[in-house]
Amino acid sequence: xxxxxxxxxxxxxxxxxxxxxxxxxxxxxxxxxxxxxxxxxxxxxxxxxxxxxxxxxxxxxxxxxxxxxxxxxxxxxxxxxxxxxxxxxxxxxxxxxxxxxxxxxxxxxxxxxxxxxxxxxxxxxxxxxxxxxxxxxxxxxxxxxxxxxxxxxxxxxxxxxxxxxxxxxxxxxxxxxxxxxxxxxxxxxxxxxxxxxxxxxxxxxxxxxxxxx
DNA sequence: ACCCAGGTGGCCC
DNA sequence: GGGCCACATGGG
Numbered sequence: 001x002x003x004x005x006x007x008x009x010x011x012x013x014x015x016x017x018x019x020x021x022x023x024x025x026x027x028x029x030x031x032x033x034x035x036x037x038x039x040x041x042x043x044x045x046x047x048x049x050x051x052x053x054x055x056x057x058x059x060x061x062x063x064x065x066x067x068x069x070x071x072x073x074x075x076x077x078x079x080x081x082x083x084x085x086x087x088x089x090x091x092x093x094x095x096x097x098x099x100x101x102x103x104x105x106x107x108x109x110x111x112x113x114x115x116x117x118x119x120x121x122x123x124x125x126x127x128x129x130x131x132x133x134x135x136x137x138x139x140x141x142x143x144x145x146x147x148x149x150x151x152x153x154x155x156x157x158x159x160x161x162x163x164x165x166x167x168x169x170x171x172x173x174x175x176x177x178x179x180x181x182x183x184x185x186x187x188x189x190x191x192x193x194x195x196x197x198x199x200x201x202x203x204x205x206x207x208x209x210x211x212x213x
Numbered sequence: 214a215c216c217c218a219g220g221t222g223g224c225c226c
Numbered sequence: 227g228g229g230c231c232a233c234a235t236g237g238g
Contacts, residue, residue, distance in 0.1 A: 023219085044219080051218040054236060090234040094221080135221050155219045172228095199219075216238085224231080 006167060006183035010190065013197035020196035025056050027063075037113050038070050040146040041106070044138045045098050046089040057088035058095075070113065073103035098133025105131055117147040125151065136173045144195070150188050152180040157198050 022029060028039050039059065046055040062068045062085050067076075076082065082096035089095055105127075110116040116124050121143065128139040136154070143149040154176045162168055168179055184190050 047218090048220045049218065049233085050220090051236075054218080054234095057236085088235060090218090090236085091220095092234065094233070098221090133221065137220060141219070153219080157219075195219095218235100218237095221233095222231100225229085226227100 004183070005165070006180060007185070009161075009165065010184065010194045010197065013201055014193065017197055017200050020193050020200055023196050023199065025059070027060075034114070035069070037146040039068055041070065041102065041113065041142050042068065042073075042099060044141040044146075045095060045102060045133065046086060048091070048095070048098075048133075048138060050089050050091070054088045054090060058086040061085040061088070070103040070106050073099060074107035076100065094133060098131075101132050102134065113146060117149070121149045121151060124149065136177075140177070144188065144191055148188050150181075150186050150191060152177050152184070152191050153195050154180070155195075155199075157202050158195070160202065161198050 024036070024040065024043065028036055031039060042062065043055060043059055046058045059068065065081070065085055067073060067081070067085065073082065079096040079100060082099060083092050086092065086095050086099065106113055106116060109127075116127070119127070124147065125139055125143060128134045128142060129136065134142075140151045140153040143151045144153055154173050158176070158180075159171055162171070162176060162179075168176065170176070180191075180194075184194065
């Protein structure tokens with residue numbers, strides 16, 4: 001493809017919508033940095049094929065029970081409580097299990113999210129992809145937003161943009177990811193902001209998770 | 214009574 | 227290895 005089209009789109013979206021501060025709920029902004037990164041990792045699972053509104057209900061339930069923490073989730077004896085609290089996010093047979101597996105991996109194998117972030121990007125990505133319930137989009141969301149790694153997230157919104165703008169007719173996840181990464185400055189804030197702007201462009205700010213409190 | 218929402222893993226061929 | 231399909235809740 002003609003180089004620069006993707007970056008130009010970023011600049012246009014930025015001019016149109018302004019700085020996309022955060023896709024995460026307002027109440028998350030009050031969290032401390034390390035806690036916010038954990039919420040993002042947990043939220044990445046809760047939002048799988050689920051409206052942000054419902055994902056946010058699950059996050060708020062976890063917060064109310066003081067379980068919005070990888071350490072606390074990993075320490076649970078069974079999935080009963082997780083199942084009950086995350087029910088609004090749907091898929092109650094799989095999401096609690098996925099969440100527990102992710103939390104256990106971070107706590108037991110890595111010791112902390114921060115430690116996972118010290119790994120090389122590809123190593124960390126492959127470790128996440130090896131976990132049950134973590135596919136490329138969830139892995140990249142965690143890497144980009146919770147670990148500040150330069151990896152581009154491809155979701156349904158991004159695919160629709162690619163289709164509409166005719167950036168590519170190959171919708172393979174890794175190929176699309178590579179296309180964006182090759183046509184953008186290797187700058188995590190650009191990756192983060194473009195992904196957010198793509199969503200705002202298509203849904204409108206009023207529907208974003210940010211507004212759901 | 215439909216349809217859809219930050220996907221993923223398990224089938225099938 | 228690509229193409230379907232089930233999975234579940236809450237809102238329009």
